[in-house]
Amino acid sequence: MALMITDECINCDVCEPECPNEAISQGAEIYEIDPNKCTECVGHYDEPQCQQVCPVDCIPLNPDVVEDKDQLMKKYYKLTEAKA
Template sequence: MALMITDECINCDVCEPECPNEAISQGDEIYEINPDLCTECVGHYDEPQCRNVCPVDCIPNDPDRVESQEALMAKYEHLMAAKA
């Protein structure tokens, strides 16, 4: 499943550069994750890098975007093919 950033976000700017898919961007009030680009770092890392660096633990799974590991890998492969 894709990840999301909750309103506990303090806009510390550390998550955005960690995302290998460029899925994180500054929103109107807090950072946001584009679920179409988020693979939970599948294909890049063993665990989501944004969660590793978040000082306030405000990046849970998005309950509206449930995806299996296979679906996340397929999304990763599609994103990498689009970059090529």
């Protein structure tokens, strides 16, 4: 699954620079996660870095984007190929 940011976000700016896939950006009111770029840090880290640094715990799994670890790894490979 990709992650999402809930409306409990306080716009503290700590999650955006932690995302290795550049999936987090400032939205109209709060930060947003692009599900096409979010791999839950699979391929980069053992745990999602945005969740680790979020002071208000507002980054749960996105129930609308269901992916298993294999799918997340394939997305990681596709994203890193595009950057190379």
